Amino acid sequence: MNFILFDDERYFDFLPLTHTRPVSELRCGIQTMREKWQAILQQPLYYKTQNFLQEKFPLHLAEENLFINAGLFPTVELVEAIMQLKLGESLLKEKTLLATRIDQKSGDTFDVNDVLSNTNCIAFQSDIKSLQNLWDIFSLNDWAIRDDFERMTKGRISQAISDTNTVIGNQLFVEEGAMIEGAIINTKTGPVYIGRDAEVMEGSLIRGPFALGDYAVLKMGAKIYGATTIGERCKIGGEVNNSVFFANSNKAHDGFIGNAVIGEWCNIGADSNNSNLKNNYEEVKLWSEHKNTFVKTGLQFCGLIMGDHSKCGINTMFNTGTVIGVSCNVYGAGFPRNFIPSFSWGSATGFTEYQLKKASDTASRVFARRSIAFSDIEQSLLETVFNTTQSQRNY
Numbered sequence: 217m218n219f220i221l222f223d224d225e226r227y228f229d230f231l232p233l234t235h236t237r238p239v240s241e242l243r244c245g246i247q248t249m250r251e252k253w254q255a256i257l258q259q260p261l262y263y264k265t266q267n268f269l270q271e272k273f274p275l276h277l278a279e280e281n282l283f284i285n286a287g288l289f290p291t292v293e294l295v296e297a298i299m300q301l302k303l304g305e306s307l308l309k310e311k312t313l314l315a316t317r318i319d320q321k322s323g324d325t326f327d328v329n330d331v332l333s334n335t336n337c338i339a340f341q342s343d344i345k346s347l348q349n350l351w352d353i354f355s356l357n358d359w360a361i362r363d364d365f366e367r368m369t370k371g372r373i374s375q376a377i378s379d380t381n382t383v384i385g386n387q388l389f390v391e392e393g394a395m396i397e398g399a400i401i402n403t404k405t406g407p408v409y410i411g412r413d414a415e416v417m418e419g420s421l422i423r424g425p426f427a428l429g430d431y432a433v434l435k436m437g438a439k440i441y442g443a444t445t446i447g448e449r450c451k452i453g454g455e456v457n458n459s460v461f462f463a464n465s466n467k468a469h470d471g472f473i474g475n476a477v478i479g480e481w482c483n484i485g486a487d488s489n490n491s492n493l494k495n496n497y498e499e500v501k502l503w504s505e506h507k508n509t510f511v512k513t514g515l516q517f518c519g520l521i522m523g524d525h526s527k528c529g530i531n532t533m534f535n536t537g538t539v540i541g542v543s544c545n546v547y548g549a550g551f552p553r554n555f556i557p558s559f560s561w562g563s564a565t566g567f568t569e570y571q572l573k574k575a576s577d578t579a580s581r582v583f584a585r586r587s588i589a590f591s592d593i594e595q596s597l598l599e600t601v602f603n604t605t606q607s608q609r610n611y
Contacts, residue, residue: 217278217279217280217281217282218260218262218276218277218278218280218281218282219253219257219259219260219261219262219281219282219284220261220262220263220264220275220277220281220282220283220284220323221238221239221240221249221250221253221261221262221263221264221283221284221285221286222263222264222265222283222284222285222286222326222328223238223239223240223264223265223266223286224285224287224312224313224328225328226239226287226347226348227239227265227266228505228506229348229349229350229504229506230242230347230349230350231504231505231506232479232505232521232523232539232540232541232542232558233350233353233462233477233479233521233523233524235523235524235541235542235558235601235604235605236269236479236480236523236524236525236542236597236601237269237273237524238263238265238266238269238273238286239265239286239287239347240253240261240263240265240273240286241273242347242353242462243353243445243447243460243462243463244289244347244352244353244356244357244360244445244460245356245357245359245360245361245363245364245427245445246360246361246364246365246368246409246427246429246445247364247368249286249287249288249289249347250286252289252290252364253284253290255367255368256290256295256367257295262274262275262276263275263286264283264326265286268596268597268600269597271593271596272593272594272597277320277323277324278320279319279320280303280317280318280319280320281317281318281319281320281323282298282301282315282316282317283315283316283317283318283323283326283331284298284314284315285312285313285314285315285346287346287347287348288314288344288345288346289344289345289346289347289360289363291342291344291345293342294314294340294342294344297314297315297338297340297342298314298315301315301316301317301338302317303317303318303319304317304318304335304336305317305335305336305337305338306331306332306335306336306337306338307337307338307340308332308337308338308339308340309339309340309344312346313328313331313332314340314344316331316335318331318335322334345359349513350477350502350521350539351475351502351513351515351518353460353477354443354458354459354460354475354476354477355515357425357443357444357445357458357460358406358425358442358443358458360443361406361407361409361424361425361426361427361442361443361445362406362407362425364409364427365387365389365407365409365425365427366407368389368409369389369407369409372389374388374389374390375390375391375392375393375394376390377390377396378396378397380397380398380418381396381397381398381399381400381401382399382400382401383401383403384400384401384402384403384404385402385403385404385405385424386403387403387404387406387407387408387424388401388403388407388408388410389407389408389409389410390410391409391410391411391412391413391414391430392412392413393412393413394410394411394412394413394414394415394416395414395415395416396410396415396416397416397417397418398417398418398419398420399416399417399418399419399420399421399422399434400420400421400422401422401424402422402423402424403424404424405423405424405425405442406423406424406425406426406442406443407424407425407426408422408424408425408426408427409426409427409428410428411427411428411429411430411431411432411448412430412431413430413431414428414429414430414431414432414433414434415432415433415434416428416434417433417434417435417436417437417438418436419436419437419438420434420435420436420437420438420439420440421437421438421439421440422434422438422440423440423441423442424442424443425442425443425444426440426442426443426444426445427444427445427446428446429445429446429447429448429449429450429463430448430449431448431449432446432447432448432449432450432451432452433450433451433452434446434452434453435451435452435453435454435468435469436453437453438452438453438454438455438456439454439455439456440452440455440456440457441455441456441457441458442458443458444456444457444458444459444460445459445460445461446461447460447461447462447463447464447465447480448463448464449463449464449586450463450464450465450466450467451466451467451468452466452467452468453467453468453469453470454467454469454470454471454472454473455470455471455472455473455474456472456473456474457472457473457474457475457492458474458475458517459473459474459475459476459477459478459519460476460477460478461478461482462477462478462479462480462524463480464480464481464586465478465479465480465481465482465483465484466482466483466484467483467484467488468486469484469485469486469487470486470487471484471485471486471487471488471489472489472490473488473489473490473519473520474490474492474517474519475492475515475517475518475519476490476492476519476520476521476522477520477521477522478520478522479522479523479524479525479526479542480524480525481524481525481579481582481583482522482524482525482526482527483527483528484527484528484532485527485528485529485530485531485532485547486530486531487530487531488528488529488530488531488532488533488534489532489533489534490519490520490533490534490535490536490538491519491533491534491535491536492517492518492519492536493516493517493536494516494536497516498516499512499513499514499515499516500513500515500516500517500518500536500537501513501537502518502521502537502539503537503539503554503555505539505541505605505608513537518536518537519534519536519537519538520534520538520540521538521539521540522540522544523540523541523542523543523544523558524542524543525542525543525575525578525579525582525598526540526541526542526543526544526545526546527544527545527546528545528546528547529545529546529547529548530547531549532546532547532548532552533549533550533551534551534552534554535551535554536554537554538552538554538555538556539554539555539556540556541556541557541558541559541560541605541608542558542559542598542601542605543558543559543570543575543578543579543598543601543602544556544557544558544559544560544561544570545560545561545562545570546560546562546563547562547563548562548563548564548565549563549564550563550564550565551564552564552567553567557605557608557609558601558602558605558608558609559572559575559601559602559605559609560609560611562611566611567609567611568611569609572598572599572602575598575602576590576595576598579594579598
């Protein structure tokens, strides 16, 4: 039997982050949604997502297949209920399809509405936790770090750290190869997880809950407030509060990022800042690409959402609730607009289209810095995003 994480209609609510990944590759807590399920199921996982993403995130079907909603956080009760499904049965919470067990023929033409119509639907009685909106990624990060930390460290012994550090509380876990010197780490406010071969440089101040991914670096004097996650191979300095960096992104200098989600292959210029609170303390609204309008978040604190491959120059200022698409280059004085379409180049004084070839050349050089080849698949993915977002670039 194959295990497949599927995207439902909420995939579109996570744009621009899902222009370049399925929902299962969103990070909330220490791990991505896929990594959480893989750790529990201990089986290879495949994807049912948008057609243009399937080459990078493949679908493989077997005679029997368990399709699981990619936005769900796994719990003991949920996993048990999913594993008890028989062929032709589905698990529902109200009107949301949680999982279904179907044959290869049904998997070939998988559609949520068809599954609901053609399988025996079973109501799930326990509570579920899931990603439903862009801002859930940082809003649920406190809970998600704690949940991942408990599961990932249970029964394991942390690597010891040197006595140059000050550790408050007893919820620190350090993976093998990590280096920490001269840091102050407060785990009374929440657990702190330091990944394999990561580095915390001297003078860093950390308040949990916090997760630093494998090979990631906290620069000297960094000030990190929970609940914050820094993904694999990121380099982070300055002040960060309740934010999630996916992977391979840099904010290496001073400046503030708060209540934010930063995608992969991004770079935040020195002394750049985002506002996360309106001066009138009103609810923050975010631009929805899918709905083509601003949507209410229900949040008073909401900062910056930045899609993959986007960059900003030194001293860039972002207003409360700013959404930046894929492969944008933002710079200059003043506050730019609070929605910047993918492949935009410019500042508060105006934007032009970022040519696809130039954007691809930059992405190739960025990949090379981490000894990763910029493949034809990556090139094709950027081309698709460029074409599908072209109508948004009506500056």
